[in-house]
Amino acid sequence: xxxxxxxxxxxxxxxxxxxxxxxxxxxxxxxxxxxxxxxxxxxxxxxxxxxxxxxxxxxxxxxxxxxxxxxxxxxxxxxxxxxxxxxxxxxxxxxxxxxxxxxxxxxxxxxxxxxxxxxxxxxxxxxxxxxxxxxxxxxxxxxxxxxxxxxxxxxxxxxxxxxxxxxxxxxxxxxxxxxxxxxxxxxxxxxxxxxxxxxxxxxxxxxxxxxxxxxxxxxxxxxxxxxxxxxxxxxxxxxxxxxxxxxxxxxxxxxxxxxxxxxxxxxxxxxxxxxxxxxxxxxxxxxxxxxxxxxxxxxxxxxxxxxxxxxxxxxxxxxxxxx
Amino acid sequence: xxxxxxxxxxxxxxxxxxxxxxxxxxxxxxxxxxxxxxxxxxxxxxxxxxxxxxxxxxxxxxxxxxxxxxxxxxxxxxxxxxxxxxxxxxxxxxxxxxxxxxxxxxxxxxxxxxxxxxxxxxxxxxxxxxxxxxxxxxxxxxxxxxxxxxxxxxxxxxxxxxxxxxxxxxxxxxxxxxxxxxxxxxxxxxxxxxxxxxxxxxxxxxxxxxxxxxxxxxxxxxxxxxxxxxxxxxxxxxxxxxxxxxxxxxxxxxxxxxxxxxxxxxxxxxxxxxxxxxxxxxxxxxxxxxxxxxxxxxxxxxxxxxxxxxxxxxxxxxxxxxxxxxxxxxxxxxxxxxxxxxxx
Numbered sequence: 001x002x003x004x005x006x007x008x009x010x011x012x013x014x015x016x017x018x019x020x021x022x023x024x025x026x027x028x029x030x031x032x033x034x035x036x037x038x039x040x041x042x043x044x045x046x047x048x049x050x051x052x053x054x055x056x057x058x059x060x061x062x063x064x065x066x067x068x069x070x071x072x073x074x075x076x077x078x079x080x081x082x083x084x085x086x087x088x089x090x091x092x093x094x095x096x097x098x099x100x101x102x103x104x105x106x107x108x109x110x111x112x113x114x115x116x117x118x119x120x121x122x123x124x125x126x127x128x129x130x131x132x133x134x135x136x137x138x139x140x141x142x143x144x145x146x147x148x149x150x151x152x153x154x155x156x157x158x159x160x161x162x163x164x165x166x167x168x169x170x171x172x173x174x175x176x177x178x179x180x181x182x183x184x185x186x187x188x189x190x191x192x193x194x195x196x197x198x199x200x201x202x203x204x205x206x207x208x209x210x211x212x213x214x215x216x217x218x219x220x221x222x223x224x225x226x227x228x229x230x231x232x233x234x235x236x237x238x239x240x241x242x243x244x245x246x247x248x249x250x251x252x253x254x255x256x257x258x259x260x261x262x263x264x265x266x267x268x269x270x271x272x273x274x275x276x277x278x279x280x281x282x283x284x285x286x287x288x289x290x291x292x293x294x295x296x297x298x299x300x301x302x303x304x305x306x307x308x309x310x311x312x313x314x315x316x317x318x319x320x321x322x323x
Numbered sequence: 324x325x326x327x328x329x330x331x332x333x334x335x336x337x338x339x340x341x342x343x344x345x346x347x348x349x350x351x352x353x354x355x356x357x358x359x360x361x362x363x364x365x366x367x368x369x370x371x372x373x374x375x376x377x378x379x380x381x382x383x384x385x386x387x388x389x390x391x392x393x394x395x396x397x398x399x400x401x402x403x404x405x406x407x408x409x410x411x412x413x414x415x416x417x418x419x420x421x422x423x424x425x426x427x428x429x430x431x432x433x434x435x436x437x438x439x440x441x442x443x444x445x446x447x448x449x450x451x452x453x454x455x456x457x458x459x460x461x462x463x464x465x466x467x468x469x470x471x472x473x474x475x476x477x478x479x480x481x482x483x484x485x486x487x488x489x490x491x492x493x494x495x496x497x498x499x500x501x502x503x504x505x506x507x508x509x510x511x512x513x514x515x516x517x518x519x520x521x522x523x524x525x526x527x528x529x530x531x532x533x534x535x536x537x538x539x540x541x542x543x544x545x546x547x548x549x550x551x552x553x554x555x556x557x558x559x560x561x562x563x564x565x566x567x568x569x570x571x572x573x574x575x576x577x578x579x580x581x582x583x584x585x586x587x588x589x590x591x592x593x594x595x596x597x598x599x600x601x602x603x604x605x606x607x608x609x610x611x612x613x614x615x616x617x618x619x620x621x622x623x624x625x626x627x628x629x630x631x632x633x634x635x636x637x638x639x640x641x642x643x644x645x646x647x648x649x650x651x652x653x654x655x656x657x658x659x660x661x662x663x664x665x666x667x
Contacts, residue, residue, distance in 0.1 A: 049332075211365070215470025219502045222478035235481055238506050 002083050024138065025103060030131025032124040035065040035160055036191050036313070038273025039184075039236060040243045042217035042226055043209055051214065052170040053206065054177045056224060057159040058189065058272055058281065060238075062313050063119065065111035067128035069136045072123015075104045084109050085128040086122060090153035094141075097149060098107040099272035101191035106133070111133045117193060123158050125152045140147035147174040166228045168221060169270050178221065180228040185271075185288035186317045187233055190295060192302060193309035194250065207250035207275075216246065233285040236244075237270025240283060241320045243283060253280055266298035267291075270309040331356060331396060336471070337602075339479055340573055346590040346598045347480060347499040349472065354603040358494055359389035361468030362457045363397070366631050372455040375399065376506030379407060379447050381440040383409030384491075384534055385604050386459050391421040402447060402454075404440045406430035409533075414455035414608055434529070437538055458635065460492045469498030476503065476599055484509040485593070489535035489578045492524055493544025495601055502547050511596075513551045513589060514652070515582045517560070523552045523652065524639045531622075532646050534578040539568070546657040555581040556644040558627040561613050564606070566612070566629065574606040579615050584647065587630055591616035 007285055041055040069091060070142065080115035083108070091107050107129060113121035130149050134141040143161050150157040151174030159169035159176075166180040171227040209217070215269075220239045229234035253273055260271045272281045282298065284291055295312075303311055335356035337349035366372035375398045380390060383405040394401040401423045408430040418425055428443060448454055459465050472495070476483060483503060489498035500512040519528035520536025523546075527538045532555070538625040555563075557577070564580025568571045579602035586600035612618050619625050624645045634642075635648040642648055 064522035211464075211467055215467050215473075216505065219469045219477055220472040221508065222476070223481065223506060225462065225478050226481040230481060238482075242506060282429060 014250070016188055025100065025105075025136050026138070027071070028069045028132045028134065028136025030069075030125035030128040030133070030135055031161055032065050032067075032131065033059055033163055034060040034065070034119040034121060034156060034188060035123050036060045037118045037272060037277055037279045038158075038243070039272050039306075040168070040217075040220055040290045041247065042220070042243065043214055044170075044217055044221055044257070046170070048088075052156065052177055053161040053172055054168050054170045055158065055275070056166060056185075057120070057163075057317060059160060059163045060119065060189075060313055061163070063111075065109060065113055065115045065121065065124035065128040067125065067132040067139055068090070068108045068110075069105050069132040070107075071100075071103055071105040071136055074102065077104055077107055079107045079109065081109065084125055084156050086143040087125040090129045090149060091133050093149050093152055094311055097145070098137045099135070100137065104153055104308065105133075113237070116277075116280045118274025120158050120160055123150060126153050127159070127161050150174060162176070163202045163311070166224070168224075180225050182228050182231075184228065184314050185233045187232040187236065187315040188211060188284040188286045188291065188295060188317065189272075189313050189315060190268075190298060190302075191281045191305045191309050191311040191313065193260055193278055193311075194253055194307065195279060196257070199207045207247075207249075209246075213246050213249075216242065233269045233283065233287075237268065237283045238256070240272035241270035244271050244280075247273055247275045253278060255307070256280060259307070262298060262301050262305070266289060266301060268298065282321045286314060326663045330390070331360070331392065336475060339573060340602075342571060342600070343587065345596060346586055348573070348583070348586075348600050349475065350575065352397070352580075353385055353389055353392075353606050355384075355386040355389035355474075355494060356392065356458060357471055358465045358468040359386060359393050359457070360488055362459070362462060362475055363393055363399070363455075364391075364508070366457075367453050367465050372399070373453065377402070377454040378457065379404070379444060380443050380457050381405070381437075382459070383414075385436075385608075386457075387418065387423075388414065388627045390457065391418050394423065395421045400424070402426065404439065404443050404447075405437040406440060409435055409588050410433075411612075413611075421577075431646060435538060450659065458544060459470070459494065459502055460537075460539065463543070465492055465494035465543050466498030466501065467640045469495055470502055472601070473498045473502035477506070480597060480599060482507055482597065483510060483599050484596035485513065485598040486590060486601070487513045487589065487598065489515045489517065489582050489603060490544060491535045491537055493522075493540045495603065497543060497545045499511060499601070501545070504548065511550045512548050512552065513585060514549045515553050515555060515578075515585050517581070518554050518556055518641045518644065518646070518648075519588040520554075523549075523554075523650070525554070525641045528641070532560050532577055532581065534576060535581065540657070546636060546652070547654050549652045550654060551648065551649060552652045553581075553585045553633055554642070555584055556642065557648050558622065558624050559584060559629055559647050561619060561622075561625075562627055562629045564609075564613055568606070573602070575602050575605040576609055578603055580613075584629070585649075587634075629656045646665045 035057045039056045044054045046052045077088045104284045146161045168178040268282040337351045338349040381404040387403045406428045426441040517532045517536045560581035563584040633647040636650045
């Protein structure tokens, strides 16, 4: 590798690959999934004892954002659709990170993740874009790097770059507060959209939690660790329900109590919400015998109560259980 | 500052011990570090306690030691008000070596002189209005401090069916219990008290077993959380403390013995339940009393045979220091006078 300018090494941070002419760049593709809100969101003590806002994402791998990046020698980053400005910014940041700061390109986003309900569409676009640019450079970026670039592009992120692992993620700092040491246990989620008007999730004021809630989050963090270690969906449900209840005091979702009660009646482990969105999800233990019957009854009960925007998806379930 | 914080942050958490197949103990070196730290940190954040500021409290127990340790590392000036009947020489020496100012109130009757101690504290607070008073009995931060214990329990054991703990201020049992019951509404909470403590309706009187019970009713005790109350006399508590050491090598204080006695009984009666018992402090302070056979031999009624089970009371009443009683409190609020209510 030839260095045109030795100073470029330090300027580009860890930009060790690029030589600025783009001869090493090819077309790159990246993919990221959306999510169905969070299992837990609140404030948590970091390693230094300070409190950090953090969350545990509930991944939704059926809905994805696909980013394709065609490198170009000059001009600027052009995004399609053109309103994906954060993704375009993420592409530029990733190029700079890899040492190709003079390069540009065309970025296409194809996503089936709905915007504005808490499905994490924007973050999925950004993560897919970062991976696409990395792939264009022939690099598999580290997850921590992807998160850091996403935070810079977007101001906040979620833990979707760590999609298959249960992590407590500081979404404003872009770093892991705690790795729970495994995947989430197998779950079936029945999602309900109770409000049809999208919200601008990034402009919502941050929740101001009181001291009792802050201590409750501590206990929920401990129980979530245990739930992941024991692969226990019932404990996951307890954590999510409690976090959702606390969230109701800050960003109330219409008809939450009714959905939570129905979920309880029909054998769900608990309910989760998109803490900055309009989604509620009922969590079922995918390994429980006869769970399909419970779920079918639950869905009929929702429909009887005029809750019609219903989706179903699985988390960490092997095989097509929902077919 | 950072290094000291790290040591006491680790020291304030318990270690786990398995006492039976379904019974786990949270063994604290000094549990009161949890509320002491939380209360001081909140006071600092709220501006009630300044850097190098003054702290005063009436305590003869382990909260005083915890406040003294944190005051030493954080630079606070601590005054503790105790009574001649309450302060043992080893503890006094430790407190002095930590830089604590101790005021001792004369107490010829041996009642603990709670009223006189509070009067002296009021005088200090009036003379020096920038002094912070932690108020462990009534300060709700005492209870909130036990989010850390509830986290430790959920992290180690997940869902728990029953929590057993001693009550003095109510902070540890009601704090931990409330956080856990938010998650597990069916959690059984068992309070361990001693005869002649007013917490659950006894008439006040001299108590040989210290570190639990109270002659005042603290606001941090939430009676409506409590399913069952046990009154353990000093002698069975001492015997259980020795047994804890003999069988599990757990060198703990006498309140740990009382709590273990109750928890073991509940665990035998409920083999399918998962039980956690809180053991609040270690035995070093009691090396020359409860852990000393010569001292024990001088106690009236010693040796005592450890009872297999408590006497279930129909009506709340005090018994002797060699007895162990229980009452189905059933989450009744504090105002109810249990003396007028028969157990169902």
